Amino acid sequence: xxxxxxxxxxxxxxxxxxxxxxxxxxxxxxxxxxxxxxxxxxxxxxxxxxxxxxxxxxxxxxxxxxxxxxxxxxxxxxxxxxxxxxxxxxxxxxxxxxxxxxxxxxxxxxxxxxxxxxxxxxxxxxxxxxxxxxxxxxxxxxxxxxxxxxxxxxxxxxxxxxxxxxxxxxxxxxxxxxxxxxxxxxxxxxxxxxxxxx
Amino acid sequence: xxxxxxxxxxxxxxxxxxxxxxxxxxxxxxxxxxxxxxxxxxxxxxxxxxxxxxxxxxxxxxxxxxxxxxxxxxxxxxxxxxxxxxxxxxxxxxxxxxxxxxxxxxxxxxxxxxxxxxxxxxxxxxxxxxxxxxxxxxxxxxxxxxxxxxxxxxxxxxxxxxxxxxxxxxxxxxxxxxxxxxxxxxxxxxxxxxxxxx
Numbered sequence: 204x205x206x207x208x209x210x211x212x213x214x215x216x217x218x219x220x221x222x223x224x225x226x227x228x229x230x231x232x233x234x235x236x237x238x239x240x241x242x243x244x245x246x247x248x249x250x251x252x253x254x255x256x257x258x259x260x261x262x263x264x265x266x267x268x269x270x271x272x273x274x275x276x277x278x279x280x281x282x283x284x285x286x287x288x289x290x291x292x293x294x295x296x297x298x299x300x301x302x303x304x305x306x307x308x309x310x311x312x313x314x315x316x317x318x319x320x321x322x323x324x325x326x327x328x329x330x331x332x333x334x335x336x337x338x339x340x341x342x343x344x345x346x347x348x349x350x351x352x353x354x355x356x357x358x359x360x361x362x363x364x365x366x367x368x369x370x371x372x373x374x375x376x377x378x379x380x381x382x383x384x385x386x387x388x389x390x391x392x393x394x395x396x397x398x399x400x401x
Numbered sequence: 402x403x404x405x406x407x408x409x410x411x412x413x414x415x416x417x418x419x420x421x422x423x424x425x426x427x428x429x430x431x432x433x434x435x436x437x438x439x440x441x442x443x444x445x446x447x448x449x450x451x452x453x454x455x456x457x458x459x460x461x462x463x464x465x466x467x468x469x470x471x472x473x474x475x476x477x478x479x480x481x482x483x484x485x486x487x488x489x490x491x492x493x494x495x496x497x498x499x500x501x502x503x504x505x506x507x508x509x510x511x512x513x514x515x516x517x518x519x520x521x522x523x524x525x526x527x528x529x530x531x532x533x534x535x536x537x538x539x540x541x542x543x544x545x546x547x548x549x550x551x552x553x554x555x556x557x558x559x560x561x562x563x564x565x566x567x568x569x570x571x572x573x574x575x576x577x578x579x580x581x582x583x584x585x586x587x588x589x590x591x592x593x594x595x596x597x598x599x
Contacts, residue, residue: 218437219569219577220418239416242440244452244535252450254442278583285585337442359571370583371417373557379417382580385476387483
């Protein structure tokens, strides 16, 4: 179930570097794109950075609305995530084309993609020079949500639901799923814990 | 073996969102800190962003030298990575205290941490307002290296060497190892490939 995450814990949703789907909406049109270069910037108030190309339809919608949402797709959504990065929303409703269902966000106009496991609702910060020079968007997170089957007590716990693991883009349509937990052990090494044995 | 990565492929080292060790050096002193908020910013010339707190010793050294290196620790280095994030280099040589051996970088003064599997040598871009307002450093990658046991043909391939998998910080000393490969399949779902079966 999608439950609200306290804002001061929002950065924990993206701490582990997942690939994202960025959604946007303006003038009655909505869009989705894949973005691997989304990163936490601050904890309280939470902020993120996102690299969104100036020639993308998403960027056009974000510049108009000053808002976007970061959605965290799962292993099950790998194909849709790949396709979201390979076609433009200018060619028609990409969300529909990819078979992605959405829900209304709480505070922004951009929709939330169902089947994802984490969501950040974001409002653009007033840093136009960064967008112009680097396609780098800075934004404040104004609401955050997570699937409580895998985000428990402010921590990702994928071990009981491997199909809900997040994706981490490598290259050319290849992702790595988020893997086993590693607890920093007292012997100077990491202690690997396999899914299901925690 | 550590081999040079062509600059246009440097972004692929951090595409999947690994936690990093940031090294720095100035005035004959070197330091290391853990930084989860490091992200690709551009491909050619390659650039990265890194969030480095203004009160850290690393930040002091980076402001002086205008350089730093991003090192990608493995599961074996989980404990050192955790400790690197929990103490300050102002209290003495943190690299020695953590038992981390280093090698000379090719183009920057910051050292490269041995036992890591990827390295980006970085020169600060002239964006002081971002550092002052957000502790956000923008930098150009001037050299890149990877361990050729796990970075093959421009792609991470951890399946033969699970101990060399990268770390992804969740919270409170817990990391996720990079996991199985997921190929975006034609049936609309991701196809999981387990380590060793490729």
